[in-house]
Structures are given as structure tokens and as C-alpha cells.
Amino acid sequence: MKEILLAVRHSRWLKFIALPLVLIVAYQLWASSAQSPFFPTVGVIAVAFVETWGGDGFVENVVPSLTNLAVGYISGVILGLVLGVLLSRMTVVRIAVMPIVSFLLALPAVALVPLFITVAGIGPAMSQSIIAFAVTLYVLVNTVDGLVKVDSGLVDVNHVFRIRGWRQILLVLLPSIAPRLLGAGRAALSLSILIMVVSEMVGASAGIGAVTLLSQQSFQYSTMWAGMVMVAVLGIGLNALYLMFERPMLRRSGISPMARTIK
Amino acid sequence: MQVQNQRSLTSNRWVRLGISLGGVLAFFILWEGASRTGWLRPDVAPSFMDTAAELGSLLPQSDFQAAVRDTLSAWLFGFAVTAALAIPIGLLFGANPWAWKWFHSTFEAVRPIPPIVLLPLAILVMGSGRSFTTVMIGQGVFWIILLQVTYGSTVIAPVALDTATVFRVGPWRRYLIFRLPSAAPIIATGLRIAAGISLAVEIMSELIGGVPGVGQLLISAQAGNDLPLIYALTGFTGLLGLIVAILFRGLERFALKNHGPKGGAE
Numbered sequence: 001m002k003e004i005l006l007a008v009r010h011s012r013w014l015k016f017i018a019l020p021l022v023l024i025v026a027y028q029l030w031a032s033s034a035q036s037p038f039f040p041t042v043g044v045i046a047v048a049f050v051e052t053w054g055g056d057g058f059v060e061n062v063v064p065s066l067t068n069l070a071v072g073y074i075s076g077v078i079l080g081l082v083l084g085v086l087l088s089r090m091t092v093v094r095i096a097v098m099p100i101v102s103f104l105l106a107l108p109a110v111a112l113v114p115l116f117i118t119v120a121g122i123g124p125a126m127s128q129s130i131i132a133f134a135v136t137l138y139v140l141v142n143t144v145d146g147l148v149k150v151d152s153g154l155v156d157v158n159h160v161f162r163i164r165g166w167r168q169i170l171l172v173l174l175p176s177i178a179p180r181l182l183g184a185g186r187a188a189l190s191l192s193i194l195i196m197v198v199s200e201m202v203g204a205s206a207g208i209g210a211v212t213l214l215s216q217q218s219f220q221y222s223t224m225w226a227g228m229v230m231v232a233v234l235g236i237g238l239n240a241l242y243l244m245f246e247r248p249m250l251r252r253s254g255i256s257p258m259a260r261t262i263k
Numbered sequence: 264m265q266v267q268n269q270r271s272l273t274s275n276r277w278v279r280l281g282i283s284l285g286g287v288l289a290f291f292i293l294w295e296g297a298s299r300t301g302w303l304r305p306d307v308a309p310s311f312m313d314t315a316a317e318l319g320s321l322l323p324q325s326d327f328q329a330a331v332r333d334t335l336s337a338w339l340f341g342f343a344v345t346a347a348l349a350i351p352i353g354l355l356f357g358a359n360p361w362a363w364k365w366f367h368s369t370f371e372a373v374r375p376i377p378p379i380v381l382l383p384l385a386i387l388v389m390g391s392g393r394s395f396t397t398v399m400i401g402q403g404v405f406w407i408i409l410l411q412v413t414y415g416s417t418v419i420a421p422v423a424l425d426t427a428t429v430f431r432v433g434p435w436r437r438y439l440i441f442r443l444p445s446a447a448p449i450i451a452t453g454l455r456i457a458a459g460i461s462l463a464v465e466i467m468s469e470l471i472g473g474v475p476g477v478g479q480l481l482i483s484a485q486a487g488n489d490l491p492l493i494y495a496l497t498g499f500t501g502l503l504g505l506i507v508a509i510l511f512r513g514l515e516r517f518a519l520k521n522h523g524p525k526g527g528a529e
Binding site for chain 2: 018019020023038091092095096097098099100102103104106107108109110111112113114115117118119190193194197198201202203212213216221224225227228231232235236239
């Protein structure tokens with residue numbers, strides 16, 4: 001026992017796994033004694049997970065969902081960066097547009113799902129556009145905020161070295177707000193996953209969210225759990241992946257990846 | 264990046280206010296114009312005037328008002344209960360860092376689970392009532408508030424704590440008079456963020472979980488393909504979010520001015 005605790009204390013990876021494992025074991029013990037159809041045991045959930053998301057299920061549901069997520073997220077980030085840079089340079093337009101942007105920011109993204117479904121119908125276009133919309137907004141706000149508050153000393157240095165225009169933006173200014181942008185990108189990723197799942201639950205026949213909710217409504221509780229686990233795995237997995245890529249980018253500037261962003 | 268020298272026009276706050284208002288007006292005018300010229304097709308969006316008229320006709324309707332009351336009461340209840348739990352616990356953790364060391368890895372394991380993951384199970388177990396929305400909001404914001412409060416109560420100035428010890432202030436009064444006001448600005452920030460998130464979680468519960476409220480109105484509007492109604496309701500939801508954000512930002516500023524390390528009781 002002492003050895004296990006010691007090993008956990010010294011291994012970063014183990015520390016990460018230890019508590020979720022304990023929770024899973026606790027759930028298993030409770031579920032097998034409670035014998036409720038709502039709470040299948042871990043083994044049943046695992047089997048359902050493989051059945052639902054393996055083979056056909058993977059191609060029919062996981063792939064389209066992830067594709068929509070990727071397309072929406074990436075286009076949102078690009079659009080948000082471009083518009084953010086443009087707005088940061090055009091003061092008057094920025095001041096004029098800011099109230100609308102603030103209003104859209106205060107509007108919960110999930111509330112847009114019915115609107116997008118009615119306008120764009122049910123399908124990949126709807127999911128991708130609502131994800132792109134929310135991500136664009138969030139990245140835009142953080143880009144503008146970061147660029148507008150750039151240290152004037154940095155701007156002066158650019159003047160001295162005659163670095164102007166796009167070179168200034170791409171080579172100096174954007175990297176200088178990189179921690180904030182990367183943090184915003186991470187938050188936007190979580191938001192995208194949420195919107196993807198919600199949009200599929202409200203209106204879709206295929207996709208991770210759709211399968212999860214439909215199985216709940218048709219009393220297939222182990223499939224429902226398989227869906228819940230999938231969404232959780234997606235969230236944690238994509239977040240971990242993002243951090244993996246964020247770390248080397250930030251190491252150059254010596255900044256911790258936990259930089260806060262605006263909300 | 265914009266070097267704003269004193270002579271620049273946009274450094275005047277009234278000019279900025281004017282431009283902002285002008286921007287909003289221009290947006291409405293462009294929207295209406297786009298609809299009238301047919302550039303903005305009616306199956307994509309109704310005209311600005313139509314949307315505004317729809318919203319106007321909604322406001323006096325009793326079932327709309329009931330739905331707004333449902334949403335706001337569920338949101339407030341869930342938010343208040345969660346905050347009432349998170350703040351004292353956070354203050355305790357802030358005062359006892361060893362306790363935090365024990366528990367915080369458990370929190371970090373549970374915290375990243377977004378409420379949407381729990382939603383299907385929670386509806387099954389709890390139905391579409393108050394306990395459901397409270398649990399959803401709880402999972403959404405409890406951890407955020409807890410983290411903020413814990414962090415906030417660790418940054419209390421040691422001088423203040425020493426003063427409390429010198430004057431032999433008892434533990435309860437120590438929390439109320441020293442730790443809470445010191446942590447107030449950071450707590451206020453956490454509450455502001457949590458308010459927005461909890462409103463979003465409430466709307467989400469209404470959209471998917473069959474909870475009565477504005478979200479449910481949105482769903483029926485979508486089912487009925489009523490575009491002006493959808494736009495009016497969505498816009499109204501945005502206004503709700505905006506009001507909540509403004510209110511809590513004001514609270515945050517108040518806490519910053521009157522409490523904490525820089526202001527008031529130091």
C-alpha cells in the first residue's frame with residue numbers, strides 16, 4: 001500500500017489517473033449493489049461503449065460529429081483572428097461594432113441552436129456554422145482585446161526597426177499575445193464541443209449527441225451511458241491534445257499555459 | 264497598438280459613446296434595409312421592424328411572462344444555492360491549505376465534466392424540475408466559484424491576519440470580517456463568470472430537458488418554424504444575458520472599490 005501511494009506521489013501520470021480510477025471503482029461497487037437500470041455497471045457500460053462507437057457506429061456518428069467540430073472550430077479560429085486583427089487596426093469601426101459584439105458575447109451560444117436549425121436546417125452545415133459563429137466571436141474578442149492593449153514599448157521598437165503592416169502583425173504582435181490567444185483557443189474548444197453536442201441533441205438523427213439523447217428516450221440506458229462517457233472522453237481528450245500542442249509554443253516565451261482570458 | 268495621443272478624437276468618452284450608439288443604429292438600419300431590398304431573404308431572417316414588433320407583442324403575453332419568470336427563478340435558485348455552498352467551503356479551504364491539498368485533485372477529476380454529459384442521466388433520475396436545474400447549474404459553476412473563493416481567500420494580506428490574531432478575533436468573526444471582505448473582489452469576478460455560465464446552463468436545460476422557460480418557448484418556435492418568433496426570443500435571451508452581465512460587472516466593480524487590498528477596509 002505504501003509503495004502504491006509513494007508511486008502515485010512521484011509519478012505525474014499516475015496522479016492524473018489515480019483519482020478518476022478510485023471514483024470509477026467506487027461507482028462500480030455502488031452500481032453493482034444498487035442494481036438500478038439507470039446505473040449499469042462499468043463492464044456493461046464498457047461493452048456498450050465499444051458496441052455503440054465501434055465499427056459502423058464510428059463511421060456513422062463519431063466521424064461526422066468530429067468533422068463538424070473540426071470544420072467549425074478551425075474556420076472560427078481563422079475568421080476570428082482575421083477579423084480581430086482588422087478590428088484592432090480600425091479604431092472607429094471597432095468602437096462602432098463593439099456594442100453588438102458585447103451583446104452577442106452575452107448571449108448564451110446554446111440559445112442560438114433553434115435559430116440556426118430553422119435557418120440552416122438539420123445537417124452538417126448547421127452544426128459547423130453555429131460552432132464557427134461562436135468560436136469566431138470568442139477569438140475575435142480576445143484578439144482585439146490583446147492587440148489593443150499591446151505594450152506601447154513594443155510598438156515603438158517596431159517603429160525603430162521599421163517593421164510595419166502585416167510583418168508587424170504576424171511576426172511581432174500576434175506572437176506577443178500568444179498566451180492569451182492559446183488560452184482563448186482552449187476555451188473555444190470546450191465551447192465548440194458543448195455546442196456540437198447540444199445542436200445534435202436538439203436537432204439531429206446522427207451524431208454523438210443525437211445517439212446519446214435518443215437512446216435515453218428509448219430506454220437504452222447503457223447506450224446512453226456510452227454516449228455520456230464518449231462526450232466526457234472527447235472533452236478531456238481534446239483538451240489534453242490541445243495542451244500538448246500549446247506547451248512547446250509557449251515554452252519559447254517562457255510563459256505558463258494557464259494564462260487567463262476574458263470571459 | 265493604436266497609439267492614442269491626447270489630441271485623438273476617439274480618446275474622448277463622449278465621442279466614443281456617440282460612435283457606439285451610431286454603430287448600433289447603423290446596424291439596425293442596415294438590417295432593415297437589407298430586408299426591404301430583398302438582399303436578406305425572409306427565410307433567413309425577418310426584418311428588424313418585424314422582429315422588434317414580434318418582441319413587442321410578446322412582452323405583454325402572460326405565457327411569455329410566465330416563461331421568463333420560470334427561467335429567471337430557476338436560474339436564480341440554482342445560482343444562489345450553488346454560491347451559498349461554494350463560498351463558505353471555499354473560504355474554509357482558503358484558510359486550511361492542507362485540506363485543499365487533499366481534496367483538490369478530486370475536484371480536478373470531477374470538475375471538467377460539463378453539465379451536458381450529466382444531462383441525460385439527470386433527467387432520468389430527477390425529472391425536469393427544480394432539483395434537475397439546480398444540479399446542472401451546480402456542476403456547471405460550483406467548481407468555478409469554489410476555485411475563485413479559495414484562491415481569493417489565500418491572498419489576504421498577512422498583516423490583516425496578524426491583526427486578527429493580535430486582537431484575538433474568534434474564528435467565525437475572522438471569516439466574516441477579515442477573509443470574506445478581502446476575498447470579495449476575486450469572489451465577485453468568479454460570481455460574474457458563474458452567473459453567465461449558469462444562465463447558459465439553465466437555457467440549455469430548457470432546450471433539451473423539457474424544463475419550462477424561455478428555452479422551451481424557443482424549442483416550440485423552432486418546431487413551428489416561426490422565424491420572427493425565434494429571432495425575437497433569441498434576441499430577448501441575449502438581452503437577459505446582457506442584463507445579467509452588466510449587473511454582475513457592477514457588483515464586481517463595487518467589490519473592487521470598497522473591499523479588497525486596494526480599497527475600503529484596509
